[in-house]
Amino acid sequence: MSKARRATMSDVAREVGVTAKTVSRVVNGEGPVSAETRARVLEAMDRLGFQPNLMARNMRVGARDSTVGLVIPDMGNPFFGTVAGGIEGAVRPRGLTLLVGSSEETAEGERSLISTFLARRVTALLVVPSADSDHHPLRAERAAGLPIVFLDRPPNRLTADCVVSANREGARSGVAHLIAHGHRRIAFVGDLSTLYTRRERFQGYRDALAKAGIPLDRALVETGHDHEAAAAAVVRLLARKDPATAVFAANNFAATGVVLGLARLRRRDVALVGFDDLPLAEVLEPALTVVAQDSAAIGKAAAELLMARLDGDRSRARTVEVPTRLIVRGSGEMPPTV
Amino acid sequence: MSKARRATMSDVAREVGVTAKTVSRVVNGEGPVSAETRARVLEAMDRLGFQPNLMARNMRVGARDSTVGLVIPDMGNPFFGTVAGGIEGAVRPRGLTLLVGSSEETAEGERSLISTFLARRVTALLVVPSADSDHHPLRAERAAGLPIVFLDRPPNRLTADCVVSANREGARSGVAHLIAHGHRRIAFVGDLSTLYTRRERFQGYRDALAKAGIPLDRALVETGHDHEAAAAAVVRLLARKDPATAVFAANNFAATGVVLGLARLRRRDVALVGFDDLPLAEVLEPALTVVAQDSAAIGKAAAELLMARLDGDRSRARTVEVPTRLIVRGSGEMPPTV
């Protein structure tokens, strides 16, 4: 019962009294097979619950699997969900199936997941790198013609196609927006500083401050990698003797956390601009001003890069930067409390 | 360049001057290999960028792949992201890798994704069924010993393990809560009625009404499968001559949409209870009362069922119901406007 071996083509063939090759023909709808034989084979396949072994097929054919592997850092972050949706919509018409795994934001998780995909001979590989991962070992795969595209964050120690948001410019514009509304004590709440997106957005923050002649105050730079951490950061930022009058939250979790923190403090006088939009942004009070990323477009761009490579594009690695968009809703336009 | 063949064990072996079997021993850290041979093999592997072909290995070993396949309807829904996270946390310690694909809520997408997983000989299969899918064809796989667990929604035409939320009872308690606060015109905004979860939650809604002696008014039952559809539904519900004084939103998208709709109408006098919690629920005004699902627990329970099967549990199919929890925050306690 438990050792019930799975039916193979030979099993089906024996059942019907033909050869495996004939079953193969029926399965692949290829070559000439008499209607009667075909019917008998189909019947036996159904009766035995035959499922072709794609591993064996792919091995023989030498063809790659019709699967695209995607490595993301976190299944729970809707940003990556939307990115994945964008990819899927683009590769599906081509008959490719997207399979997603999570690295849990660790280099080891990422390495082992990539290995899993490579060992299964995916048609192409999409990776959102986790901090500190090294992509140098992938050079052989790339040389062997495997399309590899990095998303959201660039590869480390490897030149390859890459799609990212306009992080620096987007952050700059968001912070400049706060400055334009009179703020000079603007806090930055972001991920761990090892992350590429955090570094870029932090640079944009510095660019905006510099342009306005505002010195960087390290005391206003906080880390909030999840909701509660960001909420706690806000409490600290506002408890200072010289508190922040505005906050730039550098990702969706940070923005959510800052909103939570401010609400718990019953503070409605602190300006806020978030990076990445939230579904409920417009109903918050005040409504949340954000630098919106086009996450679906990021996925789509990556998928298109990938498919161009599959179609034989051998040009050098490209980096696509997807623009962001400032959405003004209220929270970013409040003046500083004097 | 483009046809660069991938290095095989034989390639590595030839390079070093040994046999494929020796390389195999090194790769699998099995059997006796001299330290020197091992070093030379490892060096050659690295130089050639050798990646073992798992398809070939699995085929030979006859072993199942160390992969668990998960089919979800929608990558963009954070509920499924959290469920996936719960599964991953439970199967990873066992050395299993979770691979996720999206059916886009279509029976065909689900069928083809399941086929993809079966053809790749996953160790186990996890499925969130889409509406109208038929799982009868999976009976042979189940008989062959493949653990199959359904999540969030039960299988159709197949008896199998299943993990669901206490949908009916949860919805009943949410609606009863509104009734306890004086409401009698309570609207229901949910998914398409073909969906299991929608049907169950609707039953819970009816149960609560019946218990209170309130007749069901079909005019108060609306469909809102995404944010905007739910927002539009609210507008209709409140525009009636005999409008709803409270709304029960039967899933997270519907709840978000209802909140959006109410905010756009500037209506703060309509009571609301949502099914499934939202990250920003506590900061809404009024804060959102919800029937919270434990999505991570659903994933974990499914993973545990699955692993028990892998460990040889042959008992009959079980259905696990994960309890929900009413979280009172304000929106559900508002009295009806007279």
Place this chain on the structure above:
DNA sequence: TTGTAAGCGTTATCAA
């Protein structure tokens, strides 16, 4: 219209 032989990349078995 169907069958035979060989081989894809790996590992089990047994021998050296």
Place this chain on the structure above:
DNA sequence: TTGATAACGCTTACAA
């Protein structure tokens, strides 16, 4: 400690 041979399930090339 290492190698030769066969086999996993399937498809290609060729023959019947």
